[in-house]
Amino acid sequence: MEAFGLLWYGFGVLLTWKTxxxxxxxxxxxxxxxxxxxxxxxxxxxxxxxxxxxMDPTSAIVMLSCIYWGALFGGAIxxxxxxxxxxxxxxxxxxxxxxxxxxxxxxxxxxAAFTSSFIGSLVAVLLITFLAPGIxxxxxxxxxxxxxxxxxxxxxxxxxxxxxxxxxxxISMALGLLLAGVxxxxxxxxxxxVFGWPELYRGINFLVAVIGLFGxxxxxxxMEERLALRGHAAAISLRVVLKVWKEMPRxxxxxxxxxxxxxxxxxxxxxAIAASFMGYNLAKRFSDDKESFxxxxxxxxxxxxxxxxxSGTSALLPMLALGIPGSGTAAILLGGLxxxxxxxxxxxxxxxxxxxxxxxxxMYLGNVVGLVLVLTTVPVFAAVLRxxxxxxxxxxxxxxxxxxYAIQNAMFDIWLMLLFGVVGYVFKKIxxxxxxxxxxxxxxNRAEDAFRLSMIGAGGxxxxxxxxxxxxxxxxxxxxxxFWPLISAGWDRLxxxxx
Amino acid sequence: xxxxxxxxxxxxxxxxxxxxxxxxDNWRTGVSWDATGxxxxxxxxxxxxxxxxxxVYGLAKEYLARRQxxxxxxxxxxFTRVLQVFAPTLAFCVLTQWLGLYVASFLLIAGFMAWxxxxxxxxxxxxxxxxxxxxxxxxxxAFDVIMPKGPVExxxxx
Numbered sequence: 318m319e320a321f322g323l324l325w326y327g328f329g330v331l332l333t334w335k336t337x338x339x340x341x342x343x344x345x346x347x348x349x350x351x352x353x354x355x356x357x358x359x360x361x362x363x364x365x366x367x368x369x370x371x372m373d374p375t376s377a378i379v380m381l382s383c384i385y386w387g388a389l390f391g392g393a394i395x396x397x398x399x400x401x402x403x404x405x406x407x408x409x410x411x412x413x414x415x416x417x418x419x420x421x422x423x424x425x426x427x428x429a430a431f432t433s434s435f436i437g438s439l440v441a442v443l444l445i446t447f448l449a450p451g452i453x454x455x456x457x458x459x460x461x462x463x464x465x466x467x468x469x470x471x472x473x474x475x476x477x478x479x480x481x482x483x484x485x486x487x488i489s490m491a492l493g494l495l496l497a498g499v500x501x502x503x504x505x506x507x508x509x510x511v512f513g514w515p516e517l518y519r520g521i522n523f524l525v526a527v528i529g530l531f532g533x534x535x536x537x538x539x540m541e542e543r544l545a546l547r548g549h550a551a552a553i554s555l556r557v558v559l560k561v562w563k564e565m566p567r568x569x570x571x572x573x574x575x576x577x578x579x580x581x582x583x584x585x586x587x588x589a590i591a592a593s594f595m596g597y598n599l600a601k602r603f604s605d606d607k608e609s610f611x612x613x614x615x616x617x618x619x620x621x622x623x624x625x626x627x628s629g630t631s632a633l634l635p636m637l638a639l640g641i642p643g644s645g646t647a648a649i650l651l652g653g654l655x656x657x658x659x660x661x662x663x664x665x666x667x668x669x670x671x672x673x674x675x676x677x678x679x680m681y682l683g684n685v686v687g688l689v690l691v692l693t694t695v696p697v698f699a700a701v702l703r704x705x706x707x708x709x710x711x712x713x714x715x716x717x718x719x720x721x722y723a724i725q726n727a728m729f730d731i732w733l734m735l736l737f738g739v740v741g742y743v744f745k746k747i748x749x750x751x752x753x754x755x756x757x758x759x760x761x762n763r764a765e766d767a768f769r770l771s772m773i774g775a776g777g778x779x780x781x782x783x784x785x786x787x788x789x790x791x792x793x794x795x796x797x798x799x800f801w802p803l804i805s806a807g808w809d810r811l812x813x814x815x816x
Numbered sequence: 817x818x819x820x821x822x823x824x825x826x827x828x829x830x831x832x833x834x835x836x837x838x839x840x841d842n843w844r845t846g847v848s849w850d851a852t853g854x855x856x857x858x859x860x861x862x863x864x865x866x867x868x869x870x871x872v873y874g875l876a877k878e879y880l881a882r883r884q885x886x887x888x889x890x891x892x893x894x895f896t897r898v899l900q901v902f903a904p905t906l907a908f909c910v911l912t913q914w915l916g917l918y919v920a921s922f923l924l925i926a927g928f929m930a931w932x933x934x935x936x937x938x939x940x941x942x943x944x945x946x947x948x949x950x951x952x953x954x955x956x957x958a959f960d961v962i963m964p965k966g967p968v969e970x971x972x973x974x
Contacts, residue, residue: 371960484870484877488831491867495838495860502856509856510841533905540901541894707933708925708943714905715921718912719951723961731909738905742898746889747824765859773853 324446324681327674331682336379339372340679343380344687347387352394352698353709359645359755360532361388363524364716366653367723374657375672379679381653382633385646386438386683389629390691391698393430393622398423398699407625409597413610413617420613424553427695428561429618433572435688437626440576441583442680445634449666449677452638456663461770462781466791468764470798471641471756477801481750489744493754496521497761504769516729523652523759525721525730526737527645530751532717533738536710538745552696561615568619571600575620579627583644584634596624630680636661637673641760645752648759656724821878821886828878832871839864900932916966922948 331337350361362384369377392407397414410430417426459467476486499510500520511517565572575596582592600620601610610617632644640662642648654661659669666673691698721734744751775781783789797804839861846855847862890898904924911920926944929935952969955961 367961368954368959482874484873487870488867488874491863491870492831492834494863495835495867498860498863505852505856507845507856509845509860510838512841536901536905537898540897541890705929705933705935707929707935710901711904711908711921711925711928712947714901714908715917715924715947715951718908718917718921719955719961719963722917722963723955726962728913728964731912735905735909739902743823743827747820747827749827768859769854777849777853 323450323670323674324678326670327676327678328682330375330671330675331379331678336376336675336679339376339380340383340683340686341690343383344387344683344690347384347389348391348394348687348691348694348698349387349701350384351388351391352701353713359527359649360535360717361385362646362649362653363527364532364720366524366649366656367720369653370656370723374654374659374669375675377657378650378653378672378676379683381650382676382679383683383687385629385650386680386687388646389438389626390431390434390687393434394427394691394695394698397426397430397618407593407621409593409621409625410618412597412621413612413614416611416613417615417618422613424557425561425615426613426618428553428558428692429565429615430622431688431691432561432565433575433619433623434626435684436572437576437579437623437628438630438680438684441580441627441630441634442677442684444580444631445637445680446677449634449638452634453663453666456639457667459663461767461774462784462788463791465764465767465771466782466788466795467639467641468760468767470791470795471760472753472764473795473799475753475756477798479750479753481748483802485749486753489749489751490753490757493757494761494764496526497523497758498765503762503766516727519725519727521733521758522724522730523755524649524724525733526758527649527652527755528717528721529734529737530741530744530755531645532713532720533734534741534745536713537738537742539706540710553692558692564615565619568616570603571616571620572623574599574603575623576627579624579629580631582624583628583631592628593621593625597621633680637665637676638663640665640763642756645755648755652759818889819886820889821882823889825875825878828871828874832868832875835864835868835871839868901928904928904932912964914966916969917963918948918952919966919968921951 346365347361350365362381365384366381369380372380393410393414395401396407396410397418400411400415400418414426414430417423456463472490475490476483479486495510497520500508500518502509508518575592578595578599579592582595597617597620600616601607604610604616606614629644629646632642632647633650636642636647636651640651640660642651651661659665659672717734718731721730722728724730741751744754771781775784781788782792842857842861842864845857847857848855849858904927908920908924911923915923922944924944925947926940929940929943930937933940955963
């Protein structure tokens with residue numbers, strides 16, 4: 318098995334004291350941002366990204382991905398102890414997690430959440446280890462039309478499968494693609510949409526936008542709702558851990574089902590949130606005792622947590638293999654890769670073996686270390702939430718500003734961050750989804766280049782997107798997904814007539 | 817009290833205007849085809865059209881639903897609280913330009929804790945100071961990431 322050899326090699330890259338220390342730092346910072354309301358995976362990674370600018374790419378990505386794992390673990394702490402989901406995908410965890418805490422079974426719920434997160438990620442990492450190299454080498458044969466078709470598929474699946482109003486998803490996506498085009502045009506070198514404003518020549522940096530959209534706007538929303546933090550205390554003892562672990566095998570079907578859902582939805586973009594709800598609902602549907610869900614059933618914690626983590630982790634698969642992020646945080650990691658001059662996509666597996674396998678190995682190690690760390694340090698992190706919000710809010714604002722400034726050393730970016738903060742606040746309130754915007758902003762230039770290169774190659778003939786079986790299938794699939802709501806409505810009507 | 821619908825309409829109109837401006841600029845850059853393929857304005861021009869179309873659709877939808885009740889966007893009380901965090905953030909950005917980031921962040925944290933959070937003055941000042949110094953040590957010294965600095969840092973020779 319080639320993958321084993323490469324993975325072993327990856328562990329070799331990883332096992333230095335410096336990398337291991339960075340891993341611990343990343344995990345602690347990650348749990349910290351996951352626990353704090355108003356931060357979370359995407360912001361945490363975006364804000365802490367500048368810390369890594371002076372590191373070599375492998376150390377940097379190991380630290381960033383550990384921040385990501387930490388944030389995933391941290392989200393569960395707030396959901397269970399405080400009934401406040403730190404992340405959208407932790408919402409389903411509150412359904413049974415918080416009732417368990419109310420019944421004094423907080424430690425059990427937390428152990429269940431952490432362990433199932435670990436299992437979900439582990440399944441997804443295994444998937445990445447064995448599938449990603451194959452997908453990447455397959456994608457090496459891709460030309461510009463194939464790549465454009467894959468980008469199209471990503472965008473169309475957001476519009477067709479998203480729960481938001483379709484025109485709002487389209488607005489969000491088109492705006493992201495437009496803003497990605499601001500500045501120097503990569504093909505012709507001409508300036509576009511800058512209106513003679515020198516600050517715009519560099520273009521609108523993706524990370525600055527993310528920090529504003531998620532960090533600053535989240536602070537405003539949290540202030541508006543005035544969260545009163547009242548939580549349950551918890552310390553996890555070894556006895557409880559062993560008890561939960563002994564119970565776990567009984568729920569193997571739930572764990573397996575949730576892992577599968579999570580992996581599937583993580584690879585298709587926009588998945589983690591849907592995955593956690595779907596994992597929960599399916600566990601409920603297949604259960605003999607549906608009534609007990611929502612009243613503190615341990616299975617109700619296992620199901621969404623496994624699914625959310627499986628999808629959060631497997632979202633990295635398309636990012637590594639194709640250069641297409643499956644989630645908001647994966648999109649930010651992708652932005653980071655580009656800062657270090659690495660070009661995400663199939664070539665990464667050939668040109669930067671160290672980097673890719675170091676990252677994959679760090680997923681294994683980071684999850685094991687993360688599990689032990691959270692199980693032992695829950696009381697410390699739960700205490701973080703007792704710090705008054707009035708102290709945390711300005712600190713988050715400062716961290717956001719540092720993050721935004723450090724990317725290009727530009728004061729203009731701090732102002733841009735503030736603007737995006739207001740935009741994010743308003744968009745969230747009127748239901749314009751931010752994820753398509755983020756994805757469009759990071760992929761915009763690559764999608765446009767792929768389109769123009771295909772057009773140049775084909776002499777302007779749009780039929781190039783159906784010129785061979787592969788590209789034709791992807792393009793058609795993209796269109797099917799785009800019109801999926803219409804197709805499924807039509808199908809239902811036909812079936813209605815038949816019966 | 818503003819309704820969600822009113823905000824939705826205003827945002828749609830603003831985005832429509834933005835689509836118009838960006839669309840025009842791209843049209844000026846060139847939206848047709850030349851010998852080398854599509855001109856630089858081609859791709860963004862059609863995106864601007866797409867966005868404008870989606871905005872018009874949204875506006876029409878809100879117009880048709882105008883008689884149905886809409887949720888409140890923010891209450892006055894909520895808006896005050898949002899301003900309580902927005903105004904200091906704005907001030908912080910302005911101060912960063914003049915005094916450098918570290919001094920501005922000390923002022924933001926200490927001020928916000930004391931005025932908005934009604935936490936004792938000495939606690940606020942100590943927290944702000946510790947945080948600002950910690951950030952300075954982390955970024956300027958340990959990680960070599962350079963932030964905007966002002967007269968106070970200059971006193972210490974940075």
